Amino acid sequence: MTWLVTGGAGYIGAHVVRALIDDGLEPVVLDDLSSGHAAFVPEGVPFIQASILDRAAVDRAIGERGVTGVIHVAGFKYAGVSVERPLHTYEQNVTGMVTLLASMQQHGVTQCVFSSSAAVFGDVDVELVGEDTPKAPASPYGESKLIGEWLLADQGVAAGLRHTSLRYFNVVGSGDASLRDTSPHNLFPLVFDALVAGRTPRINGADYPTPDGTCVRDYIHVADLALAHVAAARRLERGDSIEPAYNLGSGDGVSVRQIMDAMARVTGIAFDPEVAPRRPGDPARIVASGELAARDLDWRMRHTLDEMVASAWAARQAAL
Structure with a gap:
C-alpha cells in the first residue's frame, strides 16, 4: 500500500514517513519546504516539492504514484501567528484541504488520516478533554x-471517504537524531536556541489560572505520534471500524515551567527563565484523555518528560 504524506519533509511528517517504512508501507512525500527540509526525506522515497494548493502537483503525486491513502500533515500550524495572519492560515489549512480532497475524489482514493489539533477545543473548562x-x-x-x-x-x-482525525497539542522529542523541530515558534527549539546562544529562555505568560501560573498542555513524543498515524492508516486499510476523531492525550499534562525545569535538569545548564507577556490565542490549559486512541490505535505515552527533552536535545546537539 502507498500512502501520500503531505508535509512529509517536516518535523512531524518525516517521523510519520519513517514509521510507515518501518511498518512495511510505501510513503510518497509532498512538501513545499516552507518549513520542512529536503534532507528529512529518506533516500529512495518519492518526493514532490510543491504546495498543497497546487492542484496539478497533488494530482501528479496521487495519480502517478498509485497512492491508496493520504496522511495529511501539511499545514500552517502556528496558533499565535494565525491571529495576525488569518487569511493565510485559512488558505493553507482550509483551501489546502479542499484541494487535496478534490484530487483524492478524482483519483478514487478513499482513505485519509488527518493531523488535526487539540486547538479545536479552545480554552475549555474541563479536567480532561x-x-x-x-x-x-x-x-x-x-x-x-x-473546518x-x-x-x-x-x-x-x-x-x-473513510477518515479519522488525530488531535494533539505540543509535539516534542526526536525519534532520530537527524530529525529535529526547527520551528521558530515552538517551545523546545526556542529554549534550545537560547541555551546554545547563552541567552536566558523565556516563558510567555506566568499569570494563567494554573497551579504555577504557566500554560498546561499535553506534551507528547513525536515518535509516539507517528506510530498513531500508522496505526490509523492500517485500521483504514483493513476496513476496521474507526472513530471520526481521536484525542492523543497524556491524561495529566505538564506546565511550561515544568518543561523549563526538565530542560535545566537534562542539559545541565542552570537557568531561571524570564517571564514575557502572554501570546494571543494561547488557552490556559488543555489536557486530553487518550482512552479511545489507546483502545483502537495502541496509543500510549512511551516516553517520560526527561526522555522527551533528552531526545530533542540530542537532535539539537547533532545539528551543531
Missing part, C-alpha cells in the same frame, strides 16, 4: 483545523 467536548477554537488556526474535520465528515457522506 474528550472527543465530544464542545469545540470553541481560540485562534484562526484552531478554527481552520475544525478541516468538517470537510472530511462531509466528504465521507458525499463520496464514501
